[in-house]
Amino acid sequence: MATGQTTQFVLSPALQQSWIQQCGGCGPLGGISPVRIGDDWAEVPLFDGDPEHILQQFAFQNLQTGNVLANPAGEATTVNLNSPTLAENVCAPLTVPTFRTAYSQAPSTLTPIDDGFEIADANDSYLERCGTHLHQFLGSDLPYNCAPPTCGPVGNAHLVVMENETGIGWIDGMFLPSRQRFSIYVPVNVGSVGADLAVRHLYLSAGLGIWSTPIPRPPKPRPKNG
Numbered sequence: 001m002a003t004g005q006t007t008q009f010v011l012s013p014a015l016q017q018s019w020i021q022q023c024g025g026c027g028p029l030g031g032i033s034p035v036r037i038g039d040d041w042a043e044v045p046l047f048d049g050d051p052e053h054i055l056q057q058f059a060f061q062n063l064q065t066g067n068v069l070a071n072p073a074g075e076a077t078t079v080n081l082n083s084p085t086l087a088e089n090v091c092a093p094l095t096v097p098t099f100r101t102a103y104s105q106a107p108s109t110l111t112p113i114d115d116g117f118e119i120a121d122a123n124d125s126y127l128e129r130c131g132t133h134l135h136q137f138l139g140s141d142l143p144y145n146c147a148p149p150t151c152g153p154v155g156n157a158h159l160v161v162m163e164n165e166t167g168i169g170w171i172d173g174m175f176l177p178s179r180q181r182f183s184i185y186v187p188v189n190v191g192s193v194g195a196d197l198a199v200r201h202l203y204l205s206a207g208l209g210i211w212s213t214p215i216p217r218p219p220k221p222r223p224k225n226g
Helices: 018-023
Strands: 041-047 057-062 068-070 077-079 087-089 098-100 105-107 109-112 117-121 125-129 135-139 159-163 170-175 181-185 194-197 201-206 209-214
Touching: 077 109, 135 159, 159 194
Parallel strands: none
Antiparallel strands: 041 057, 057 068, 077 087, 098 105, 109 117, 117 125, 125 135, 159 170, 170 181, 194 201, 201 209
C-alpha cells in the first residue's frame, strides 16, 4: 500500500485438482480474487453450484509456496492469515461463531484487530476482546447468501467500520479503544459500497470504482472545568 506497486495474484493449480471435491463438488470461480489477504495466506472463495442450500466455502493459498489448505476453523480454532501455520487457537473465553442458514451451518470468522479486540462475524457481528466478556453488537443479520468474510465489518487498531443498515448514504463505525460510535457520509454518486481499511485510509468500493479517504480521528476529550 505504501509504494503503490501491484503484484499479480496467480491462483494455484492445486485449487483445480481433485482434493477440492472433498467439499462437495466445489471448484474455483473463474477469474477469482482473494476475499482477504495477509502476510502469509490469501483466502479464496469456492463455488459449489448450489448457493441457495450450501454455504459458500473458502480455501487458503500460501503466498510464498502456493500450497493450498482447506479451512481449519472450528469452535476453538480460528484463521490467522499472518501466521505461517494458518490455524491459531482462540484466546479464552472467546469462541469462533457459527454461520447458519435454513439448510446448513459452518464455522465463521473471529478476526483479531489489535489490543485484544476481535470481530466475531456470523449471522450477526460483535466486537469481543480476549480475556473479557465483551460482546458488543456491531451489525444486524447478514444476507444468508453472503457468508463472512465476503461481507461484514472490518477493523484495525483505531476503528471498526460496517455498512449502514440502509446500505446507501452512510458508513457506520466505532473508534477503538473508546468504542465511541460515529457515521461517515457517502456521496450519492458513490452509491451502495463495500468498505475496507488500511492503517491510515478507508477504502470504499462500488461497481468498478474505488475511493479512499483518511480514516476519521476520534474527537479530542474536552478539558475538565476547574
